[in-house]
Amino acid sequence: KAGVTQTPRYLIKTRGQQVTLSCSPISGHRSVSWYQQTPGQGLQFLFEYFSETQRNKGNFPGRFSGRQFSNSRSEMNVSTLELGDSALYLCATSLGGLAGYNEQFFGPGTRLTVL
Amino acid sequence: ILNVEQSPQSLHVQEGDSTNFTCSFPSSNFYALHWYRWETAKSPEALFVMTLNGDEKKKGRISATLNTKEGYSYLYIKGSQPEDSATYLCAFTARGGSNYKLTFGKGTLLTVNP
Numbered sequence: 001k002a003g004v005t006q007t008p009r010y011l012i013k014t015r016g017q018q019v020t021l022s023c024s025p026i027s028g029h030r031s032v033s034w035y036q037q038t039p040g041q042g043l044q045f046l047f048e049y050f051s052e053t054q055r056n057k058g059n060f061p062g063r064f065s066g067r068q069f070s071n072s073r074s075e076m077n078v079s080t081l082e083l084g085d086s087a088l089y090l091c092a093t094s095l096g097g098l099a100g101y102n103e104q105f106f107g108p109g110t111r112l113t114v115l
Numbered sequence: 116i117l118n119v120e121q122s123p124q125s126l127h128v129q130e131g132d133s134t135n136f137t138c139s140f141p142s143s144n145f146y147a148l149h150w151y152r153w154e155t156a157k158s159p160e161a162l163f164v165m166t167l168n169g170d171e172k173k174k175g176r177i178s179a180t181l182n183t184k185e186g187y188s189y190l191y192i193k194g195s196q197p198e199d200s201a202t203y204l205c206a207f208t209a210r211g212g213s214n215y216k217l218t219f220g221k222g223t224l225l226t227v228n229p
Contacts, residue, residue, distance in 0.1 A: 003158075004158070033216070033217070035219075042204075042219055042220070042221040042222065043159075043204065043206075043219040044219070045216045045217060045218065045219075048216060055215075056215060056216045058216065090158070090159070092159075098146075098215045100146060100147055100206075100208030100215045100216050100217050101146065101147050101164070101166070101208065101215070102164070103149070103161040103164050104149070104151075104159075104161060104217070105161070106151075106158040106159045106160070107158060108157075108158050109158065
């Protein structure tokens, strides 16, 4: 069974640009959550999508957005990049049900560097 | 803002030692507590999801206990091996409203010396 895939794996952008990251879940998984990992803050929840709807969101500015497609693939977008957005972005998928209850399967992450 | 604390931040043990870490979380509105292992250059991998007070779970040499009334969980590793070296993360989910999301602690970095 193929695992969670994320593309691209590495990305370098400059301040003010925007970026789109992609996450393809394990077959049959309908919930996709996004997390930001920084050395100082640890893993922080961005948002969760289920059946193409945002079901929950964390405390991030509106520059961070996402969506989910009918095949459960998800994208997240960050507009007007800031230096502080440099981080590892992880997506995690699960079968469904309420987020925070089911075991999460993580992708390898996208390392974003903002110059 | 939910506070999830893990201690210690880091730990060095010798191969064969047994060790344990602590995860502290709010004792109200408990819904679930997760443990993940994150090895360098890999993705976090689920160890346990615990939902009931008094839960004890085991996977090989690793086990975990849960006390939701006092808000803590322990992770135990028996006879540590070098391949156990990783960051161990716990994550708490509260019940209600917009709370159904994982709040992670900052992890315990375990290094097992051969």
